[in-house]
Amino acid sequence: MSTFSQARVNVWEVYADKALRGEVLTKDEAFHILGAPDEELLPLLQAAYRVRYHYYGNKVKLNMIINAKSGLCPEDCGYCSQSIVSKAPIEKYPLLDKETLIEGAREAVRRKAGTYCIVASGRGATDKEIEQVAEAVKTIKQEMPLKICCCLGIISEEQAQKLREAGVERYNHNLNTSASHYSHITTTHTYEDRVRTVQHVKQAGISPCSGCIIGMGETWDDVYHLALSLRELDADSIPVNFLHAIPGTPLENMDELNPRYCLKVLALFRFINPSKEIRISGGREVNLRSLQALGLYPANAIFVGDYLTTEGQTARADHQMIEDLGFEIELMHYSLNMSSNST
Numbered sequence: 525m526s527t528f529s530q531a532r533v534n535v536w537e538v539y540a541d542k543a544l545r546g547e548v549l550t551k552d553e554a555f556h557i558l559g560a561p562d563e564e565l566l567p568l569l570q571a572a573y574r575v576r577y578h579y580y581g582n583k584v585k586l587n588m589i590i591n592a593k594s595g596l597c598p599e600d601c602g603y604c605s606q607s608i609v610s611k612a613p614i615e616k617y618p619l620l621d622k623e624t625l626i627e628g629a630r631e632a633v634r635r636k637a638g639t640y641c642i643v644a645s646g647r648g649a650t651d652k653e654i655e656q657v658a659e660a661v662k663t664i665k666q667e668m669p670l671k672i673c674c675c676l677g678i679i680s681e682e683q684a685q686k687l688r689e690a691g692v693e694r695y696n697h698n699l700n701t702s703a704s705h706y707s708h709i710t711t712t713h714t715y716e717d718r719v720r721t722v723q724h725v726k727q728a729g730i731s732p733c734s735g736c737i738i739g740m741g742e743t744w745d746d747v748y749h750l751a752l753s754l755r756e757l758d759a760d761s762i763p764v765n766f767l768h769a770i771p772g773t774p775l776e777n778m779d780e781l782n783p784r785y786c787l788k789v790l791a792l793f794r795f796i797n798p799s800k801e802i803r804i805s806g807g808r809e810v811n812l813r814s815l816q817a818l819g820l821y822p823a824n825a826i827f828v829g830d831y832l833t834t835e836g837q838t839a840r841a842d843h844q845m846i847e848d849l850g851f852e853i854e855l856m857h858y859s860l861n862m863s864s865n866s867t
Contacts, residue, residue, distance in 0.1 A: 536564070536571035543575045543798040548755070554748040557792045562784050572791035572822035575798045583854040584846050585801060585825035587673070588637040590628035591832045592657070593619045593644035599712045601700075602774035603737055603767060605833045606645040612772030614833045619644060619653050625660035629668055635828050635839040638856045639671040640664070641696065643832060647713065648678035658690035665691035669856045673733060673761075678713065678721050684728035694761060695725040696733040699753060702746035709740055722757055734759040735805065738789050739767030739781040747789060751796040762800050764793055764823070766807035768834050783815040787822070794822040806831045817845050 535556070539549060549557075560568055595606045595616030605612035620628075625642060632640040642657055649657070653676065661672050673694035674687055684695065699718050700706070706715040722732050734757060736750050754762050766786050769778045793802050803825035804812070812819050820826070828839045846853055 536568045537574075539795050540571040540574045543795045544578060546798075548752070549792075549795055551745070551748055554751070554792055554796070555744050557795070558744045558747065558785070558788050560788055565784055565787060568791050569787060569818060569821045572794045575794050576802075576822055576824055579799050580801075580824040582849075582851040583824065584820060584851050585639065585803070585854050586635065586637040586828045586842070587639040587641055587803065587825060588628075588632040588635055588828050589641045589643055589831060590620070590625065591645075592625060592628075592642050593617065593646065593653075594833070595645060597645040597647070599647055599710065601710045601712075603700075603709065603740060603770075605770045605773055607773070610770075610773045612770050612833070619656055622656065622660045622663070625657070626663055626667075629664045629670055632670060633668055633856075636843065636853050636855060637670070637828055638854055639673050639694065641673040641675060641827075643675040643696075644677070645832075646677050649676035649683065651683065654679070654683045654686055658686055658692075661687070661690040661692055671856075675733075678717055679724060681724040681727050684724050684730055688728050688730050692730060694731040694733050696735075696761075696763070697721045697725065698735045698737070698763065698765075699750060699757075700735075700737050701740055701742055702750045702753070704749070705740075705742045705746045719757070722759070726758075731760045732757065733761035733763065735761075735763035735765065735803070737765040737767055737806075738786070739769075739778060739807070739811070740775060741778065741780070747792070751793050754793075754800075755797050759797075760800060761803060761825070762793060762797055763803045763805035763827075764790060765805040766811035768807040768810050768831075770834065781811050783812045786811050787815060787818055790819055790822040801825050803827070806834065809837050817849055820846070820849060820851060 597606045600609045601607045605614050629640045672692050674692050675696035703715045725732050802823040804819045804823045828842050830836050
């Protein structure tokens, strides 16, 4: 190995040391990671894994989504098949009834998920929808020791309070991209609207979940500042989505990602948010492809099963991937005698 290559290997460990001391990487250091030559990928991942292992060992958190309300959204988010500007042929329906939401939770248990995510399309939930979700959550919490996360759009502090009282522990509202790039992706609401919702969630005593979508034409500077913004928001859980360009959406022709770059992004997010749950989210299968398993060296969580309007790989395949790595699913202590069959 050349002296130059050895110096580059050592620098990743320097970044890991900084992360473990709580120091923030500079922009130049972030760009060094995002632009790392592919031959340095494994040493970079090893350094990120050292940080991940410090906080999470080899445990992997599993999350499962239920698309509780599909389509019917007045927003113009360019990446989304459910938006008003999308021509994607998706199923559209109003908020699912209580029993269907509860059955979704039972499926989350069968898939060994620790967190059940109730997601609804739209700018924001009505008070009636908040009440419907809250009633389902109360029953789920009585029957199953799942962590409940809701993603219902822009909400007020009062609505967040009602969800917390029902038993919702986490609320997801992604920043999606940087403040400077935001207007290129969405115009019907602002970056500040999203930040405000995360703040309302925190004020209500709910754990904030907020992340991003990579691959929407953003620059490295956007990626760096987005990672910093999530650190400043103190988001406990950070889902990192990689754009799955859906035909019929404004971003349908966007194709700028490769698996190696996606892994470098995950490493950067681990270094900048070292103690946080970093979750590989939408677009995992189509962007990381055969390198999916390597993503769990910097990240410590994934979604299991399908996403909102796109398919994921089977729960069985995810369980096998984790086992093959020598990692371990972080299981909840289920009190119910439920089937362990994976779908």
